[in-house]
Every structure is written in structure tokens, then in C-alpha cells.
Amino acid sequence: MDESLEREVAEPRSAAVANSENIAVAVGLKLLGAGAVLILIGLVLVLSLLSPYFLSPRNLGNILAQTAVVCVVAMGQHLVILTKGIDLSVGSNLALASVLGALSFHAGASTLTVVAVMVVAGAAVGAVNGLFYVYGRLPHPFIITLATLSIAKGIALQLADGRAIPGMPPAIRSLGQEAFAGLPGSVFVVAGVAGLMFVLTQSTVWGRWVYAVGGKADAAVRMGIPVSAVLVSTYVISGTCAGIGAVLLAGRTDAGSPLFGNLLELDTIAAVIIGGASFLGGRGHIGHALIGAIMIGVIRNALNLLNVGVFYQLIVIGVVIVIAVEADVLRNHLESRMRVLRAETGP
Template sequence: MPETRGTGTTVGDAAMSAPKKQEAVPGLALGLALLSAGPVVILVLLIVVLSFLSPYLLTGRNLSNILAQTAVISVVAMGQHLVILTRGIDLSVGSNVALASVVGALSFHAGAPASVVIAVMVGCGAAVGTINGLFYVFGRLPHPFIITLATLSIAKGLALQLADGRAIPGMPDAIDALGREAVWGLPGSVFVVAGVAAVLFVMAKTMVWGRWIYAVGGRPDAALRMGIPVSWVLVSVYVISGLCAGIGAVILAGRTDAGSPLFGNLLELDTIAAVIIGGASFLGGRGHLGHALIGAIMIGVIRNALNLLNVNVFFQLIVIGVVIVIAVESDVLRNYLEGRMRVLQAGRQS
């Protein structure tokens, strides 16, 4: 007779059921790995499929166009990524870009050199970001949605007032070259994106500030108990988001040789979509800077391909919305699988 336990289960039955539990964990681990690599895999598959639908997609000139068109979204999305890591959101980035471009155009017409125009545009963006961070943190607002929605309206109104509702043509040659000239076959704006990404990556990986961001987003209460300056960490990410918006304004002004209060319409939605499509979570504390760039490029590829296929611009909005829903559902699935893995691993250790 096989030996039995107190519950009536035989040793043989337990031995047969044990491998099933051990097999489940590697299966879930594989699922998590696929979801983590999802943005890259989806981007590659997207390019492969769309290249069959349009022979022009992978031409050198079109690829250069995609990189140039997504440069602004990429830069601003990196700032939005840091904000979302802390469970926040910045709705003002589009209006911030418009205001910074108008202020830059006005300073150029006032006789300022290129270096001053660039500094004014980036400084204007950082100022709006600073206002967002300070009011959210020290005004004790329940959510950053409130203040960033307010500054979205204020910055747009200021831009329209200063520009009298019209575009202001003219930018310094250095800014125009940044937006239009190619270096080694690549748009100059690509090198700006790479530079911003490199700086933020080094800051996030080598400075304790980078670990603080993930701690504040993942467990804000625990971060406070650990002595992390949560308030100033939150302010810093909104300042950087504003800085990125100012840099995005420089790139956009260079491409158009103008500043306009109409710049940045729906840019806040594009950047949030890029971050979420890239694999970040609205729950905070999870995400990779490179994935935000992948999400931005994915949006650019989709729009470029739909334009090449002569798809109606309104349908493009529907496609982007569907992609966002899929990305959010992937995040929900990832959270479920992570929870299952923790339960099964705890069961194996007990």
C-alpha cells in the first residue's frame, strides 16, 4: 500500500502533482518575458507587415522622414515617461511646446542670437514644468491632472495672446539647420533625441535620484519612511518634463522656421500613448526609457504607413486608440502574471 498523509493524499499523488506546479512557473516566466519584450517585438512585426503593404516604407528617405517626424514626440515622451513613473501625468506638454516656440520667435525678432533663443525656449518650458511641480506638491493637490490641465489652458492662451493667434515666421539659422539639415544621412533632430536620451539614461542609472523615482512611483509611503525627499523628486520630474517640452519646441521651430500657438495640438495624448505603448504602467514604478522611444517610433511608423496607404486621417486616430487599448490590456495581463508567479513561488518555498 502506498504511504498516505493526514489529508488522505498518497505520496505518489503528491509526486505526480509536484512537476505540474514547477512547470507552471517557467511558463509564466516565459509569458512575462514576452510581454516585457512586447514593444520591440510589436515594432518589428509592424514594420515587416507594413513593408509588404507599402514598398516605400523602408526606403532611406522615408525612414529619415519617420525619424524627423517622431523627434518631437520622442523628446517630450521621455519627460512624460519620468512623470508617469511617479504615478503622475503632464497634460500641459503640448501647450508648453506652443508657448515656448512663440516666445522663441518673439525673442528672435527682438534681435536675440541663436544661443539666447534656444535658452529662452528651453527655459520657458522648464518654467511651466516648475509651476506644475510646485503647485502639485506644495499646493497639496490630490492629483497632477488638475494643475497640468490648468497650465494646458493657461499656456495655450498666453501663446495665442502673444502671437495674436497667428504663426510668427523666422528662426535663427542654427535652429533651422537643426530641424532641416542631415548629418551622416540622419536628420539633425535625431542627434538631439539621442543626446537627451543619453543624459536621462545616465541620470536614471548612475544617480540615486533615478532609484528614488522608481521608489516614489512604486511605493510612495515606503519611500517617505525611507527618508527619500518625495516632494522634491516629484517637482524634479515635472521640471524635466517641461525642459523636454522646451527642447521639443526648438526641434519643431527648426522644422517649420516659425513659432506658432497652434503647435503641440494633442501632443500630450501622443506622448502618453508612446509611454504606455512602450510598456510603462500608470500604477508607477515600472518602465524603461528606451521603451518610451520605441512607443514614439511605433506611433510614427503607424502614421507614416497609413499616410503612404492614403488612409483617412480620422481613421489614424482610431488606430492609435486601439493600439493604446491593447497596450493597457498588456499591462493588466503582465500584472496578473506577476501576481501568479509570486503566489506559485511562495508555494514552492513553503
């Protein structure tokens, strides 16, 4: 009698504990999901107090212009990371595309041709990455993208003789240097690419395939999803974004250079992870890449305004990346715990 009474008292108590833990885990997941946005808002508020110049229209315009290239290329990197991949070649790809664009301009090509050369060159390197990774049966895209990082950089240095090639068509210079409706021209390119990426990933069958491949490739194969084609397409799009980034950077500097894009691969990977996407694949959206890229731009701009040395900036970005990765680990742990609690308490 006493034992049955104890069980009756203990069962409601354990259910209450499980429900409270369920709520705590759910709140933790919500906070982690919104963490990047909250941190960005907090950064803006703090920096506006530390520096009177931070919120000035000119400085905000500089931040948007400086982060435009990272934003565009990070969106392509985001697609690759969604499939549990990585593209280390984006910086060298951008450099090669800018050099080819400058050479085509000096050869007398029209503005549209120069733009097409840069975008197609970027897509071609992306296609090489995807095709070799998938059909070469490489164990990880790290290998081929590391190889094309070196190859593209070497070709760019050879073609440009190790120097920047000055000169770009006036329309490309205007896009990179002038403001329209109070905003840098590059911002409209970022918005256009982001809108297209959002539609592709959220409103098309292909977008659902990308998430399925990143979530569980074996299951995607059994569902009849063309996994190989999906993987190749993500690398082609990543390369295309590098080509578009080359157009923006070449316009801003009025040149093509084999030295462009140094550490861009790290910035784009950092932007995706800091924004809240996962290295485990299958989770995240384009907003994560944009938020992460803007956060990196805000941090660097703030450190410049506060006269912090460039070497310390690298340290700060590295620390932020570690925090973002740990947040991803914590999120995965909480999601696992949530599944266990739901199984225990029922729907």
C-alpha cells in the same frame, strides 16, 4: 495506508504542475516585456511588403524627423509616469515656448538666447506644475496640468495674436531641416537627451529615488527619500523636454505657433504606455518611451503611404493604446501569480 500513498503520489504531481505553471508565467512575462519591440519589428516587416517606399532612405528619414519631437517630450512624460503622475500640459507648453522663442528672435536675440528662452520657458511651466501639485497638496497632478494646459495655450494665443510667427535663427532651422551624416539633425538631439536620461535614471541616486517614489511613496518617505523634491524635479524635466521639443519643431517649421502641440500630450502618454511602461508607476525605462514614439510614427507613416484617412489614424492609435493598457493589466496579473507560485514552491 492507501491515503498516505495517495498523498505521496499527489504531492509530486502538484509540484510538477506548479513548476510548469511557473515556467509558463515566466515565459509570458518575457514575451510581454519584449512585446513592443517584437510588434515594432513585425510592423516594419509587414509594411515593407505592403509598400515599396516604406524602407526607402528618404521615408525612414521622414519617420525619424517626424517622431523626434514626440520622442523627446515622451521621455519627460515617462519620468512623470514613473512616479504615478501625468503631464497634460506638454503640448501647450511646447506651443508657448515656441512663441516666446519666435518673439525673442524678432527682438534681436542671438541663437543661444532663443534656444535658452524656449528651454527655460518649458522648465518654468514644468516647475509650476510640480510645485502646485506637491506643495498645493493637490490630490492628483491631472488637475494642475490640465489647468496649465489651458493657461499656457491662452498665453501663447494672446502673445501671437492667434497666428504663427515666422522666422527662426539659421542654426535652429538647420537642426530641424537638414541632415548630418545621412540622419536628420533632430535625431542627434533625441540621442543626446536619451543618453542623458539613461544615465540619470540608471546610474544616479536620484534615478533610484524616482523608481522608489513610483513604486511606493510611503515606503520612500520612511527610507528618508526627499519625495517632494523628487516629484517636483520630474515635472521640471518634463517641461524642459517640452522646451527642447519646441526648439526642434520651431526649427523644422521655421516658426513659432500657438497651434503647435495639439494632442501632443496624448501622443506622449500613448508612446510611454505602448512602449511598455506602467501607469502604476515604478516600472519602465527610457527605451519604452522611444520604442512607443517610433511605433506611433511608423503607424502614421504607413497609414499615409497606404492612403488611409487621417480620421482612421486616430482610431488605430486609440486601439493600440487599449491593447497596450490591457497588456499592462495582464503583466500585473502574471507578476502577482508569479509571486504566489514562488511562495508555494520556494526559492
